[in-house]
Amino acid sequence: MQGESTLAGMPCTFIRLAGCPLNCVYCDTPQAIPLDSGEQQTFDAILSQAQAHLTPLVLVTGGEPLAQKNCIPLLSALLPIYEFVQLETAGAYDISNVPEDVSIILDIKTPGSGECDRNRWQNMKNLRKNTEIKFVLTNESDYQWAKEIISQYDLAAQCTILMSCTWGSLDPKDLAEWIVADQLPVRLQLQLHKYIWGAEVSGV
Numbered sequence: 001m002q003g004e005s006t007l008a009g010m011p012c013t014f015i016r017l018a019g020c021p022l023n024c025v026y027c028d029t030p031q032a033i034p035l036d037s038g039e040q041q042t043f044d045a046i047l048s049q050a051q052a053h054l055t056p057l058v059l060v061t062g063g064e065p066l067a068q069k070n071c072i073p074l075l076s077a078l079l080p081i082y083e084f085v086q087l088e089t090a091g092a093y094d095i096s097n098v099p100e101d102v103s104i105i106l107d108i109k110t111p112g113s114g115e116c117d118r119n120r121w122q123n124m125k126n127l128r129k130n131t132e133i134k135f136v137l138t139n140e141s142d143y144q145w146a147k148e149i150i151s152q153y154d155l156a157a158q159c160t161i162l163m164s165c166t167w168g169s170l171d172p173k174d175l176a177e178w179i180v181a182d183q184l185p186v187r188l189q190l191q192l193h194k195y196i197w198g199a200e201v202s203g204v
Contacts, residue, residue: 002057003192005105005132006160007084011055015046015078017071020064022090024113026138026166032063043070043077050081057084066093075102092118096126103130105162110145112138112166124153131159134189138166143178156185164189 002012016029018038031037050058058078065071066089076099078085087098088105092115095104106123109115113136127133133155135146146163155161163179163186165172176188 001192002059002086004134004164004189005086005088005103005162006187007057007086008189008192010057010084012057012059013050013053013055013082015050015058015060015074017060017062017065017068019067020062020090021067022064022092022109022115022118024090024109024115026113026136026169028167029063038063043074046074047077047081050078054081056082057086058082059086059088061088064090064092066095072097072099075099090115090118091123092120094120094126095123100128101130103132104128105132105134107134107136108146108149110135110137110142112142124155127155127158129159132162133159134162134164136164136166137175138169140174140178142170143175147182147184150184150186161186162189163187164191167191 002008002010016032018032019035020033060075065087075085075087079099079101086103086105088107089095091106091108098104109119137143137146150156150161163175165175172190179186179188
């Protein structure tokens with residue numbers, strides 16, 4: 001089940017690509033960081049498994065999927081099969097070659113992540129209506145920083161903006177109050193899967 005994005009709550013097939021060059025302090029999938037944490041599979045094998053458990057939505061995630069050279073061809077191969085195809089990326093890599101019909105969830109790293117310097121700001125020139133910008137916030141300083149980025153790049157006029165709390169670090173109630181007080185044009189996002197199955201469960 002998709003626990004995040006504007007399609008939260010929709011049954012979802014996850015294709016997780018191994019390997020990530022980032023090391024966010026709040027990473028909830030550290031097992032996917034090593035490049036050798038996954039298994040080598042052919043496109044045919046991946047597509048066969050996907051079709052055996054067909055859902056309306058497929059999410060290609062990681063790790064960092066765009067760190068894999070065959071991520072773009074994989075996305076193209078998934079488009080004829082699924083009604084909705086999403087790519088979740090930290091945005092440290094170029095998104096300009098992602099197929100237009102793929103919805104990009106672009107996770108802009110805040111200072112609290114420890115990986116803010118890895119943001120590829122050139123990607124702001126390649127946003128489109130089906131892009132969702134995500135800010136994972138660790139504290140109020142991250143929130144104020146994100147507000148500045150939203151204004152600087154006029155993000156609200158270009159795509160959907162999501163704000164979520166680092167699990168166990170920032171109270172969603174506080175974030176909700178800040179957003180309402182500032183009339184910020186964003187959507188508050190909870191990690192639905194963690195509320196249903198618990199924060200430590202993966203593969204749901």
